Each structure stands twice: as structure tokens, then as C-alpha cells.
Amino acid sequence: MTSKQPLARFAMVKERHRKTLETALKQGKVDEQMQGLCSFIAGTRGFYTSSCCSGRIIMLEKRGERKTETFFHRKWHRTVDEDELIDGLAEGTSGEVWLKVDPFILHIGCLNIWGANAILAAMKNAGVKRGGIIVAKEGKFIVELQGTERLGAPVKVGRKILVQKEYIKYLAARANALLERNYRRLAKLEQEFRKVLE
Amino acid sequence: MTSKQPLARFAMVKERHRKTLETALKQGKVDEQMQGLCSFIAGTRGFYTSSCCSGRIIMLEKRGERKTETFFHRKWHRTVDEDELIDGLAEGTSGEVWLKVDPFILHIGCLNIWGANAILAAMKNAGVKRGGIIVAKEGKFIVELQGTERLGAPVKVGRKILVQKEYIKYLAARANALLERNYRRLAKLEQEFRKVLE
Numbered sequence: 001m002t003s004k005q006p007l008a009r010f011a012m013v014k015e016r017h018r019k020t021l022e023t024a025l026k027q028g029k030v031d032e033q034m035q036g037l038c039s040f041i042a043g044t045r046g047f048y049t050s051s052c053c054s055g056r057i058i059m060l061e062k063r064g065e066r067k068t069e070t071f072f073h074r075k076w077h078r079t080v081d082e083d084e085l086i087d088g089l090a091e092g093t094s095g096e097v098w099l100k101v102d103p104f105i106l107h108i109g110c111l112n113i114w115g116a117n118a119i120l121a122a123m124k125n126a127g128v129k130r131g132g133i134i135v136a137k138e139g140k141f142i143v144e145l146q147g148t149e150r151l152g153a154p155v156k157v158g159r160k161i162l163v164q165k166e167y168i169k170y171l172a173a174r175a176n177a178l179l180e181r182n183y184r185r186l187a188k189l190e191q192e193f194r195k196v197l198e
Numbered sequence: 199m200t201s202k203q204p205l206a207r208f209a210m211v212k213e214r215h216r217k218t219l220e221t222a223l224k225q226g227k228v229d230e231q232m233q234g235l236c237s238f239i240a241g242t243r244g245f246y247t248s249s250c251c252s253g254r255i256i257m258l259e260k261r262g263e264r265k266t267e268t269f270f271h272r273k274w275h276r277t278v279d280e281d282e283l284i285d286g287l288a289e290g291t292s293g294e295v296w297l298k299v300d301p302f303i304l305h306i307g308c309l310n311i312w313g314a315n316a317i318l319a320a321m322k323n324a325g326v327k328r329g330g331i332i333v334a335k336e337g338k339f340i341v342e343l344q345g346t347e348r349l350g351a352p353v354k355v356g357r358k359i360l361v362q363k364e365y366i367k368y369l370a371a372r373a374n375a376l377l378e379r380n381y382r383r384l385a386k387l388e389q390e391f392r393k394v395l396e
Contacts, residue, residue, distance in 0.1 A: 151350055
């Protein structure tokens with residue numbers, strides 16, 4: 001684990017991800033709630049983020065069972081207004097439309113298993129329940145962390161809207177509350193990272 | 199990693215989980231779709247399962263935001279009849295009731311990182327997308343694997359049923375289809391495990 005090759009490879013990959021993040025930040029492509037965390041991680045010596053999403057509310061159109069048959073009909077990286085959902089439903093779709101809240105997801109790269117364990121420990125302290133090491137190779141450990149605030153149900157199929165307007169309004173309020181809760185958890189995670197990662 | 203202590207500890211923990219599984223199987227407490235996989239893993243030399251659920255359809259009553267304020271109103275480890283959902287909704291509850299499909303979840307213990315990586319490789323071959331090493335200590339590696347077939351939305355709050363009967367019937371059919379798909383993925387995972395684990 002202390003040979004130069006893995007270290008050099010890690011440094012190279014970390015630098016590449018730092019540049020990608022820098023460009024994405026400049027272009028306004030990083031979710032607001034994720035900017036602080038990603039920038040902090042990029043500034044550490046031993047860690048980098050390879051991908052991250054702070055959570056979202058989406059309308060997903062499924063025209064079949066495979067992922068290639070699934071399309072974003074609407075996507076918000078923020079809370080929504082109930083009318084935005086109602087408008088989204090009114091617009092023509094042909095498959096089955098799901099309304100979903102997806103929690104944050106985050107991939108963090110580290111040099112070795114000790115780094116990965118530091119991430120897992122911080123995750124536990126932040127009360128984040130889903131996370132694990134998904135790649136474990138010399139010089140390349142990747143930890144995936146995910147929130148648990150979810151909602152997801154079909155609301156339209158073909159031209160038929162399956163639910164009443166009242167219910168859509170209820171779901172909008174519920175989705176917003178879940179997303180806000182998800183953001184609070186993410187902020188707690190950033191706090192824990194700042195305590196221990198170098 | 200080759201010192202005797204971790205090996206002995208691993209063997210002890212594996213044996214304890216083997217006995218727990220044996221008792222649970224005798225008492226009919228292991229989900230039918232999980233029995234083959236768990237029994238196979240228990241028979242390997244290098245792996246054990248510490249907990250597993252093959253997936254389920256549930257009605258969850260949330261009386262508050264904390265986990266201790268959440269109660270199972272109904273729980274099925276099988277597909278459901280639409281009338282079972284309608285009956286469940288009719289029965290008195292006071293909080294917010296969610297209808298949910300939870301995918302399978304599985305914890306596999308292994309001696310070391312090579313074992314954990316074998317699990318992750320088999321997982322990928324089976325097309326299971328969520329899984330990672332959640333404990334990484336000498337002599338104790340735990341991999342968590344989870345399916346991705348989910349559904350979850352509030353359907354009742356206080357005494358008020360939020361959705362119409364037609365929609366509940368649609369959700370019942372959809373939940374059943376998701377659970378069946380989840381079972382097929384689990385069967386594929388067992389197949390991949392049987393190819394490579396010893």
C-alpha cells in the first residue's frame with residue numbers, strides 16, 4: 001500500500017476529478033447543496049469526489065422495463081410548486097409516468113482502506129444509513145453514500161392521469177418535505193467530514 | 199490477515215450464524231425466496247449471511263419522523279391481492295400510512311477483502327446495482343447488497359384515504375410486478391454466487 005505506483009495513480013485521478021469539479025462549479029453544474037461538500041473534499045489530501053447529486057424531485061417516463069426505455073420528463077434539484085407537477089402531468093407522454101424523490105448520492109475516492117473506513121465512520125456519525133465500499137483495489141477505494149428519503153409511485157399511464165389534483169398537491173408538499181430533510185442530512189454529513197478528513 | 203486469531207474469530211461468528219439460520223429455517227422464519235441462497239452461503243467455507251429479507255410489500259404507519267414512531271400496519275413477504283390493500287386502508291390508523299415495496303436486502307460476512315470483492319463481482323454479474331462493503335476490519339468484512347425495485351407513497355393520513363379505489367388496484371398490480379421482478383433478480387444473484395463462492 002506504500003509503494004509509489006498506487007500513490008502516483010491516486011494523485012493523478014484525484015487531480016483529474018479536481019479539475020472536472022472546478023469546471024463544473026464555474027459552469028454552475030454542481031447542485032447548490034453539494035458545492036460546499038465537494039469543494040471541501042477536493043481540498044483534502046486523501047480524498048476526491050467522482051460523482052454526486054444532492055437529491056432531486058423527478059417525473060420519470062417508463063416506456064419499457066429497461067433503463068434505456070426510461071426518460072426524464074421533468075427534473076428539479078430543488079423543492080417544487082404543486083402547479084409544476086400538475087403542468088408536467090398535463091403534457092403529453094406515452095409511457096408510465098412516475099413521480100419520484102431521489103435522495104442524495106455521492107461517490108468518494110480514497111487511497112486505501114483506512115481512508116474508506118474514515119468515510120464510513122463519518123457517515124455513521126452523520127446518521128446516514130446507506131453506504132459502502134463499492135471498489136476496493138490497491139490505490140483505488142470508492143465509497144458510495146446515499147440518503148434514504150424517497151418517494152416513488154406511478155401517477156399517469158398513457159394519456160390517463162391516475163390520481164386526482166388534490167392528491168398531487170399532497171404529494172408535492174410531501175416531496176418537498178422529504179427533499180428538505182434530505183438536504184439537512186447532507187449538511188450534517190458535510191459537517192462530519194469537515195471534523196475528521198484531511 | 200493470515201494470523202490465527204482473525205481466522206478463529208471468523209469461524210466462530212460463521213458457526214453462530216449457521217446455527218441461527220438452521221433454527222430460523224426449522225421455524226419457517228426465512229422467506230421462501232431467500233432459503234436457497236442463505237443455505238448455500240452457510241455451506242461455503244468462507245462466507246455467512248448475518249441477515250436477509252427477500253423483499254416485501256408493506257403498509258407503514260408514520261406517527262412522527264423518527265423510526266421509533268413508525269409501525270408496520272401490514273406486511274407481506276409475497277404478492278398481494280388488491281382487496282388486502284383495500285382492507286388494510288379501511289382499518290383504523292392515526293398517522294400517515296405509506297404503501298411501499300421494499301427490495302431484497304442481504305448482509306454477507308467474509309474473512310477478508312478478497313472474499314468481499316468476490317461478492318461484489320458476483321453482484322455485478324447478476325445485475326444487482328446497489329451493494330458495498332459496510333464493515334472492513336481484519337477478520338470481519340460485511341457486504342450489504344440491496345435490490346432496486348421500489349415503490350413508496352402516502353395513501354392515507356389520519357382517517358382520510360388520499361387515493362381512489364381504482365388507483366389502489368393499479369398500485370397493487372404494480373407492486374406485485376415489482377416484487378416478482380425483485381425475486382427474479384435475487385434468483386439470478388443466487389445463481390452467480392453458486393458459480394464462484396466456495
